Amino acid sequence: MSGYVARVRHDDPPDGTAEFDLLVGSVARRWAEIDPLLPAPSHPRLNTNPLLTVSDEAGRPMATGTMRYSWYQPGEIGRTWGVPDQHWITPLVGGPDPEGALDSLLTSWRDQLEELPSGTGSESAALLTWPARDVCGVRPLQRHGLQPFSVLAARRRRRGVPPSLPQRDVTIRLADMHDLAAVVSLVMEEHRYEEHFGGVFIQPETAEQTRRVVARALSRPPSWIWLAERRGRPVGLIWVSPPERARWVSPLVNAAPAAYIGYGVVAEEERGSGIGTALISQAHHALDTHGIAVTLLNYAVMNPLSGPFWHRMGYRPLWTTWEVRPALALR
Structure with a gap:
């Protein structure tokens, strides 16, 4: 986490702030370069979920992650499709060092999970979705113990x-x-x-x-x-x-x-x-x-x-x- 500061926000970052615009723009450029089928990244918004932000020493956000928790009770159809307690983070990682920023974001997310009073037992999972061709994320994801589990695959018309x-x-x-x-x-x-x-x-x-x-x-x-x-x-x-x-x-x-x-x-x-x-x-x-x-x-x-x-x-x-x-x- 050297050089990065983590913060959990419970209020929306201002839509017009230059810092978050720069982050989203950085992500958009990288995604457009690596895969034309990736959508444009959305500006981070809280809605009902807290936002984990990793900033550099100057206070500029280098990564954000919207944290979401899903719990499926016995009898719910969601119990068929995964463990009952699911902790998701939706990352947006940009800046000049996306690998380091993602590493710091995952470390901070681990700290947040440790503070939870429940929902992290044997029937729980930590999950995130990452662009398949964005290879800069592979090493930090592996270092933090995550494994590729499923793929969303695409086929263009008339292929x-x-x-x-x-x-x-x-x-x-x-x-x-x-x-x-x-x-x-x-x-x-x-x-x-x-x-x-x-x-x-x-x-x-x-x-x-x-x-x-x-x-x-x-x-x-x-x-x-x-x-x-x-x-x-x-x-x-x-x-x-x-x-x-x-x-x-x-x-x-x-x-x-x-x-x-x-x-x-x-x-x-x-x-x-x-x-x-x-x-x-x-x-x-x-x-x-x-x-x-x-x-x-x-x-x-x-x-x-x-x-x-x-x-x-x-x-x-x-x-x-x-x-x-x-x-x-x-x-």
Whole structure:
């Protein structure tokens, strides 16, 4: 922390202050240089969350981090997607030494976590999202014990896909309400596989919660869920959220409109047969036809199937989520 001073703010920094404008401008220039798909950084604002600021000896902010805590109670759908206690920081790191500024910000964040009275036990995590191509952050993130956990990947419109393998006895069509049980079964198969990588925790309520979410998607024609069947037996699906159902991804990318792929599933006994490629080719044709500029999706870094497949399909990392469990394992 030599040369840097940390402060926690509970009031918004003035929007017009030159110091914060310089910080945001510095981040914007670096992001624009390293990745044209990154959005312009937002000016730090508190809303309901405290802001951690790291300044140099002259008082100029070199990094900020908005701190947020999420707690999921038993029965909430969020318990399926991570540990119950989640401590997030949203960093903006600029200046002439972004690596050193991020290192100082993480040290100060660790100090803040240590002062919390609860929520940092064995079922907790400290998490942040960092631009995948902003490599200056890798060493400080590693030094503080964080590990890359998941990737938000992006594919621009009309990016090529390998030709689909011929599929005997396989048909692909849009799913409807008659396919509710089949879609739920395939999504639950995906959940069970993803449990191996620590990002999904199946709860007693997960199957019923999944059924409700699937039913809602199938009730909105077109469903944007393509189902692959071999001689009438469901063997895979691709589930797309078009822009009007994926507004939450818009601030994460510098292209519009943006769609999101929530699930790409192939039944275990059918993997490697080309069904996944055929499904994504069908979805990409619809996305490109509708003028979707960019499509986003998440995959677990440790999943040995997802990353290689999606990279072949034209996707590349845009953001990486880094994590350490429990939260106080942050160094």
